[in-house]
Amino acid sequence: MRALPGPGGPRAPAPLLLLLLCLLAAARPSWADGHPSASPVTSLPVREEMMAKYSNLPLESHNISLTEHSDVPVEKNITLQRPSNVELICQFTTSGDLNLVNVTWKKDDELLESNYMINITGSIMYTLYTVTIINSKQMGSYSCFFEEEKEQRGTFNFKVPELHGKNKPLITYVGDSTVLICKCQDCAPLNWTWYSSNGSVQVPLDVQMNDKYVINGTNANETRLKIMHISEEDQGSYWCHAVFQLGESEERLQLVVLSYLVPLKPFLGIIAEVVLLVAIILLCEMYTQKKKKQPDDGKEFKQMEQLKSDDSNGIENNATRHRKNESVSQ
Amino acid sequence: MDGGALSVLPVGAGVRGAPLLRCLLRGVCGGVRGAGSTRLLDRLHRNRGAAVWETPSSSPGPVGSALSTKFGPRPVVMAGGILAALGMLLASFATSLTHLYLSIGLLSGSGWALTFTPTLACLSRYFSRRRSLATGLALTGVGLSSFAFAPLFQWLLSHYAWRGALLLVSALSLHLVACGALLRPLFLTEDPAVGGPGAQLASLLHHGPFLRYTVALTLINTGFFIPYVHLVAHLQDLNWDPLPAAFLLSVAAISDLVGRVASGWLGDAVPGPVARLLMLWTTLTGVSLALFPVAQAPTALVALTVAYGFTSGALTPVAFSMLPELVGTGRIYCGLGLLQMVESIGGLLGAPLSGYLRDVTGNYTASFVVAGVFLLAGSGVLITLPHFFCFSAPTLKPQDLVTEALDTKVPLPKEGLGED
Numbered sequence: 001m002r003a004l005p006g007p008g009g010p011r012a013p014a015p016l017l018l019l020l021l022c023l024l025a026a027a028r029p030s031w032a033d034g035h036p037s038a039s040p041v042t043s044l045p046v047r048e049e050m051m052a053k054y055s056n057l058p059l060e061s062h063n064i065s066l067t068e069h070s071d072v073p074v075e076k077n078i079t080l081q082r083p084s085n086v087e088l089i090c091q092f093t094t095s096g097d098l099n100l101v102n103v104t105w106k107k108d109d110e111l112l113e114s115n116y117m118i119n120i121t122g123s124i125m126y127t128l129y130t131v132t133i134i135n136s137k138q139m140g141s142y143s144c145f146f147e148e149e150k151e152q153r154g155t156f157n158f159k160v161p162e163l164h165g166k167n168k169p170l171i172t173y174v175g176d177s178t179v180l181i182c183k184c185q186d187c188a189p190l191n192w193t194w195y196s197s198n199g200s201v202q203v204p205l206d207v208q209m210n211d212k213y214v215i216n217g218t219n220a221n222e223t224r225l226k227i228m229h230i231s232e233e234d235q236g237s238y239w240c241h242a243v244f245q246l247g248e249s250e251e252r253l254q255l256v257v258l259s260y261l262v263p264l265k266p267f268l269g270i271i272a273e274v275v276l277l278v279a280i281i282l283l284c285e286m287y288t289q290k291k292k293k294q295p296d297d298g299k300e301f302k303q304m305e306q307l308k309s310d311d312s313n314g315i316e317n318n319a320t321r322h323r324k325n326e327s328v329s330q
Numbered sequence: 331m332d333g334g335a336l337s338v339l340p341v342g343a344g345v346r347g348a349p350l351l352r353c354l355l356r357g358v359c360g361g362v363r364g365a366g367s368t369r370l371l372d373r374l375h376r377n378r379g380a381a382v383w384e385t386p387s388s389s390p391g392p393v394g395s396a397l398s399t400k401f402g403p404r405p406v407v408m409a410g411g412i413l414a415a416l417g418m419l420l421a422s423f424a425t426s427l428t429h430l431y432l433s434i435g436l437l438s439g440s441g442w443a444l445t446f447t448p449t450l451a452c453l454s455r456y457f458s459r460r461r462s463l464a465t466g467l468a469l470t471g472v473g474l475s476s477f478a479f480a481p482l483f484q485w486l487l488s489h490y491a492w493r494g495a496l497l498l499v500s501a502l503s504l505h506l507v508a509c510g511a512l513l514r515p516l517f518l519t520e521d522p523a524v525g526g527p528g529a530q531l532a533s534l535l536h537h538g539p540f541l542r543y544t545v546a547l548t549l550i551n552t553g554f555f556i557p558y559v560h561l562v563a564h565l566q567d568l569n570w571d572p573l574p575a576a577f578l579l580s581v582a583a584i585s586d587l588v589g590r591v592a593s594g595w596l597g598d599a600v601p602g603p604v605a606r607l608l609m610l611w612t613t614l615t616g617v618s619l620a621l622f623p624v625a626q627a628p629t630a631l632v633a634l635t636v637a638y639g640f641t642s643g644a645l646t647p648v649a650f651s652m653l654p655e656l657v658g659t660g661r662i663y664c665g666l667g668l669l670q671m672v673e674s675i676g677g678l679l680g681a682p683l684s685g686y687l688r689d690v691t692g693n694y695t696a697s698f699v700v701a702g703v704f705l706l707a708g709s710g711v712l713i714t715l716p717h718f719f720c721f722s723a724p725t726l727k728p729q730d731l732v733t734e735a736l737d738t739k740v741p742l743p744k745e746g747l748g749e750d
Contacts, residue, residue, distance in 0.1 A: 168488065171488075171489070171490065171491040171494075172491060173491065173493055173494075176493070258490070258491075258494070262490070262494065263490045263493075263494035263497045263498060264497070266498060266501075267497050267498055267500075267501045270498070270501035270502060270504070271501050271504060274501070274504045274505055274507060274508050277505075277508040277511075278507055278508050278511045281508065281511040281512055282511055285514060
């Protein structure tokens with residue numbers, strides 16, 4: 001069983017033991033700040049100080065499982081917005097001999113030399129890497145590598161929370177007012193700012209103009225930009241920025257400004273069509289009524305003649321009479 | 331009208347085929363408001379009360395009926411169409427929620443009420459032998475247009491935003507005026523005998539069968555809309571995902587459409603009073619509603635939903651085509667207006683009652699059972715209607731109805747237009 005010493009959590013070993021370990025690991029760089037030039041003797045109080053400073057940060061733990069048969073590199077995305085202590089655990093199972101597996105950790109492409117432990121229980125090999133993330137320099141991708149015949153890789157990607165706006169452009173009219181909303185899930189940024197851009201350059205919005213822009217948000221996880229008295233120049237892209245301790249996040253929203261003439265044309269077109277329809281219907285009706293009236297005069301005369309001759313037949317012809325009358329009056 | 335009425339669309343067929351097409355168009359036009367208003371209002375402020383917009387707001391109903399009795403359906407429907415379009419037009423300029431509610435709710439709502447009742451009533455005047463089928467086909471208009479207009483409105487909203495969409499919907503609503511223009515005036519024999527709107531209303535309020543019928547329909551209406559409002563929520567209680575639940579609603583809507591047409595055809599094909607068919611469909615709807623809480627398996631729920639959709643759709647055309655058998659075609663406008671006004675109370679009470687039961691008991695079992703009970707009670711009242719147990723076809727002649735209503739014994743002149 002191989003075990004490399006390294007800080008695993010909020011432990012506080014005796015200073016003597018620490019001194020011994022530091023003397024053994026003489027050339028190793030200080031782990032928290034990535035300063036390779038720190039000497040082992042001075043790294044001890046620095047490390048203790050840092051452990052004391054950061055022991056009150058929340059602790060998170062993340063796992064990746066790999067086997068010898070993993071074809072694609074396994075990735076895990078971790079969303080962080082506040083400084084925290086993070087434990088990254090990679091576990092590796094293989095049918096071969098675990099003692100022959102070579103384990104390395106890298107941050108982005110830089111090899112990491114300390115702060116990780118390797119442990120073998122049964123047929124699973126665990127490696128644990130601890131990192132305290134306090135600013136954007138520690139954010140990035142941390143990868144664990146298990147080298148047997150093939151190299152298996154697991155990656156932890158640290159990201160600040162993403163912002164969600166609207167995928168579709170917001171449509172509004174000249175003279176109207178609209179609200180652009182940016183929000184993120186379960187987050188509380190330090191600051192929100194809005195920019196507008198035409199092209200590639202982002203220009204901060206002049207919030208002093210109170211009758212034009214009003215920024216407020218009911219919750220910490222959203223921001224609302226209200227734009228009033230919209231004109232055609234307000235068309236374009238708007239960016240909302242959220243500033244976290246560990247980085248920045250931004251999202252783009254598009255505003256399209258239409259004038260009232262745009263829907264007016266189809267509106268007038270449809271109205272004209274309806275007026276035309278009604279006119280056609282009424283005219284057709286008048287026309288068919290006129291046509292009926294003219295031959296009707298002739299028919300009625302004939303009908304009177306027939307009635308006079310049918311009268312003598314009596315009641316049996318009531319039905320026929322009704323039917324004939326019906327066809328005339330319709 | 332003889333059998334040629336339905337077989338020919340009005341390309342050269344003259345008067346006979348035209349009324350059917352008019353009423354189909356009316357159905358499609360009328361559906362504009364149903365699909366449009368719910369979608370837009372939902373979009374704007376996700377108000378669950380938006381479901382109420384689906385039911386025609388019937389308080390101006392009697393006004394529309396009275397006007398139709400006096401002037402005929404055409405001017406009333408055209409005026410209603412203009413009102414409805416005007417309401418939407420003003421709503422597109424709205425700057426506050428109150429403004430929106432007033433424009434759409436009051437103006438457009440009155441417009442829709444003015445178009446709905448007269449067109450449905452005049453169907454019974456134009457058709458006597460194919461009455462049920464015509465009513466059934468006309469009522470499919472609402473469902474069909476919901477299907478057709480839903481994607482259209484989404485498209486309008488995404489291209490023109492809600493203001494532009496309301497503007498264009500207002501122009502589309504103006505087609506109600508064109509539909510109204512198709513409703514040619516019709517004079518039936520008993521029209522002069524039954525008198526003006528005031529006299530008709532008075533005689534209706536003393537008409538026993540009509541009052542019993544109103545009670546029956548109010549009870550039916552109370553239970554009728556509950557699944558529309560609560561089915562999706564009930565399914566979610568049973569751990570269904572939103573997408574299959576919405577799909578099930580579409581299935582119900584399709585079987586509703588089929589039921590309307592089938593029942594319309596059946597109502598004309600089966601001899602005898604239509605009241606029996608109405609009772610059959612109402613009982614079946616009540617039973618299927620009451621069985622809803624019992625069904626847990628997905629197949630059972632789907633089957634019940636199809637059954638509910640079919641039977642509830644089936645009872646609508648028969649409910650409307652039964653009215654002229656009771657009160658006669660002369661009083662149909664006032665009768666329908668009064669009926670709509672009273673039965674809408676049931677509709678407005680039904681959904682909140684069901685929601686209240688749900689809050690009190692924790693699930694929808696009580697709501698569904700109560701809805702079923704209301705429907706069965708309504709069908710029970712239907713048994714008390716006259717001629718219910720007759721086996722021969724007592725096709726009530728207009729003369730009989732008028733003499734019955736007005737207690738006069740004046741012999742009437744020969745039958746006029748539009749009758750068998």
